[in-house]
Amino acid sequence: MNRKILVLGALCGMALVGCNGFGSGEGRFAQVDNETVYNTDIDFAVMTSATGRADYDNIVKGVLTRSAVVSKALQEYPELGKNWESYSKNMEDRLLTLVYQRFYSMEKLTYSDADLKAFFDAHKADFADSTGKVEFIDVRGKVADRLLLEREAEKLKESGGDTAAFIGGFKQEMVRNTIKTVKEKFPVTVEKIVPPDPQGYYEKHKEEFKTAPAFEVYHVQMEDSAALAKLFKKPVDLEKFKAIAAKKSANKETAANGGYVGVVKEGYALPYGIGIINGLAEAFTGKPEGTLSPVLGSTRTPGRHVFYLVREIPPQVKPYDRVKADVENHMLGTGYLELPPDYVLISKNGAPLVTEKQILQIFEEEPGMPKTNNMRERIIRSLAECASFADEARAIGLDSSWEYRALVRQTRDNYIISHYDEMAQAKNALPEDSLKAYFEKNGNPVRPRLSYEESKTDLVDYIRFPENVLKRDYYFNYVINAKRAMDETRKQVFSNRIGVLRKARKERIEAEIWANAKVKVFKEGVSVEQPAAGAAAMQATADSLYKARSYEAAVEQWKKVRDFYPDNDTLFAKATLQIAQIQSEAEQYSFSEAEYNVFYKMWPDSPDAEKAMFSRGFILNENLHKDTLALQVLEEFQAKYPNSEMGKDVNWLIENIKSGGKLAEDLMKKIEAEE
Structure with missing residues (x-):
């Protein structure tokens, strides 16, 4: 489980994921320095691992190693514990939702542990492996599936007897019904965001709210573009143009009025069946009266057109009353609309539930997440759904379940370890002024679209990229690099190798911490x-x-x-x-x-x-x-x-x-x- 859980938990829409697990009690499994590891922490790691009990020893080592790193992190940076206590309040609903959806609903199919354990005890031999051994923790999901099939035997028979399809369909139907039921049972309100001071924004960005360029024009329409161009080899005055339009234009509606079209706008469909003409603005912007356009095509008809410019009508700033709705939509559609920290985004029973401050904290915890209005909307929708599911989880006691407690502890460890990595790297960071000067001169050499703040880690690693790694790659790939200078390969080698080096750096630190940890296994x-x-x-x-x-x-x-x-x-x-x-x-x-x-x-x-x-x-x-x-x-x-x-x-x-x-x-x- 990576750091993403700190942000959106499960983006709350139930995924059809099956896991195994049954807590073996909250007794102590081990003490690692100042951290206590519980039996259920190991159970949770086993059931969420792809390898499960087959890799039990490595899973145990991984859990204990993480605990050693957490203990070391808190010794060096005690503030991490306080920071987690503060942030954990934002995590509660998301973690309860994950427990409800993944374990209670998808794995247990809403059966109680008691029912599942009783069925398992009565049919233990059915779940044993080739050696005859089996533990409930490893087969709970299969037990739930079997219990469902036995209780719904008639429906299974009516469906054709395909057990996998029946279980899959049951889960999908349960997802749909549960989402609807939970939202109705525990409703929350997503508040409409009303941009503050839209008129002030309008005053600062008037240029964005102008009318489109407009032109008063006549035209001549013909299907033969060559013949049309031939008519206007030489300049003509308006009277001559009108006479040609009346006699030659294929558009009878405008020909009757000397080819008069009226005032038209770039990008808008022209009347009289003409359609959209691309190139009008290019032909007429800044040009004098009497200018003739080249032969232009229409999106609506096969005809070709030559236009005569009577006058250009420059874009005009639209009055605020006319564009108020556009201004608000623009503020919500571009960049990130800054809101007061106490701005209420989700309410429950008329009381604030989620404010802008909490959203900003989420963005801060995940610096790689794009800070946009659209992303904020996604987070708000997720948090609103999680709030309803969390209330349902509390109502059925999942906040006291062993899975929830173990997930909270695992998430705490994720939080502390991820921040410890960042703080440890910050110790070795280059001086801020040097780093900024390098960025201003070179940008981000490997990810040029990132901002300075987003690029800091890349910049430090790029500037300090080991010369041994660069040289080794250059000489190892001597055929490819025969005609290239070594420094020309730096960006590519960095991109190819930095992920491996960062992972190795993290593993080295963890291995050293683990080797020196005081461990007592109970x-x-x-x-x-x-x-x-x-x-x-x-x-x-x-x-x-x-x-x-x-x-x-x-x-x-x-x-x-x-x-x-x-x-x-x-x-x-x-x-x-x-x-x-x-x-x-x-x-x-x-x-x-x-x-x-x-x-x-x-x-x-x-x-x-x-x-x-x-x-x-x-x-x-x-x-x-x-x-x-x-x-x-x-x-x-x-x-x-x-x-x-x-x-x-x-x-x-x-x-x-x-x-x-x-x-x-x-x-x-x-x-x-x-x-």
């Missing part, structure tokens, strides 16, 4: 391992995987070392060389030679650079059969390391490539003859 039969964290521990893990010939896992662990410590040149170099060597052993030759190229290009003075260059040349020749590139690498080796102990081998490889492989063939024949 649940019998459960043990929790807290492996050592840090670079040394990660390297030891990678070495163990390699020795166990788990080559793929070892490579991933070394890549993780690079991601966790991208600015540590020594670690980055070691990880790169290890990856190249392991991939070679694993016969992943294309990846191996590219990593060897990275190594000796990035660390040419390393004692291992010589070996890396030789290994790359050998792989290119022997395994990938890219002899042209292999020859280039090996000759570069000769020039750079003329006294190398590997010199004889390099010379032989070069001669063999130049001979088209004849040296190798002769050697094999000699060996075979000796045998």
Whole structure:
């Protein structure tokens, strides 16, 4: 569950989501530093996990690790606890709605836990797996489905007997009925937003409320555009134009009046069946009386037209009384209309329920959300619906349910951890004036549409983007980057890699916190391992995987070392060389030679650079059969390391490539003859 739950919870329209769960009691599962983890916290994590009990150990570790991070966050920033207490009041209705919709309605189908547990106990064998084991927490949703099918057996038979379709249809019908019933039972009022001081807005934005450009015109209409253009090769006065219109125009209505159309506006349909003419404003704006338009087409008829300008009527500012409704709609339709913090947006029984202050707090908690009038309307609709569902949830006691309590605790942890991440990053932020100066000069290099405030995280990470990551990508993708300067690839590499690096940064901090946390487990039969964290521990893990010939896992662990410590040149170099060597052993030759190229290009003075260059040349020749590139690498080796102990081998490889492989063939024949 990500931070989005802090904003809209469930955007309150019931989703057909099934989960399993039955609380095993509020007893303590573990104590992690200053945080208590309850049995129901583990139950909740299990039932909302995609893997469920099959990944129980990792789920437990994840919950306890999060608790360790929360404890650390509150030690460093005690204000986070107070901030949550304040914000949690805004969350109550949304979380109750989520519990009602997801668990009580969609999973339990509104059956009580007692009814479901009784049915489960009576049919336990029906829900057991191949080993004969089953826990109610893992099958509650299936139990509810079975109970429904048995109680509605006649209806199921009438529907054709398709159980999945019957259950799906039942849930859809329940959604429709529940939404209607709950809103009627616990009504709330969404107040109409009346923009404050629309006349003041009008006075400041009069230019936006002008009449359209208008022109008084005559015209001649013909189907043959060439013939029409020929009539007006030379300028004509109004009398001549009227005479031509009366004689030649195909539009009988206007021809009877010398082609007179009247006053028309750009973008509006012209009378007498003419329709909309595009290009009038372009032809006549700022032009003198007597100007002839080019031949113009109509959206309504196949005819073509030439117009004669009598006079231009410039746009005029419309009086306020005429445009009051337009002004209000404009204020609500563009940007974000600022309202007083105490402005009531939703009321209940005549009393304020949601004000603008709460909406602003939601926007503040989710900075990536577009702050627009349209988004505010969506949030208001969601909160109004949640208010009704929350009252229904309270009426049936869901505010005392274990699911609700566990969800509140999980949401609290989400809130504290997300803000802890932000505050920890803010510690290492660049000076505000430097950051702003960079933005004013360069904008957001990777997401140019974002504002300065929205770009701060990107800017800090972009300016401090690890050079090791940039160089590694450049040399690894040497074929693609052959004709590009390294700095030209920076934006693309940043876009491709920053998500991974941010995730790794977060994981590294959490791993270090978890490794140093004081953990006491109260649940019998459960043990929790807290492996050592840090670079040394990660390297030891990678070495163990390699020795166990788990080559793929070892490579991933070394890549993780690079991601966790991208600015540590020594670690980055070691990880790169290890990856190249392991991939070679694993016969992943294309990846191996590219990593060897990275190594000796990035660390040419390393004692291992010589070996890396030789290994790359050998792989290119022997395994990938890219002899042209292999020859280039090996000759570069000769020039750079003329006294190398590997010199004889390099010379032989070069001669063999130049001979088209004849040296190798002769050697094999000699060996075979000796045998």
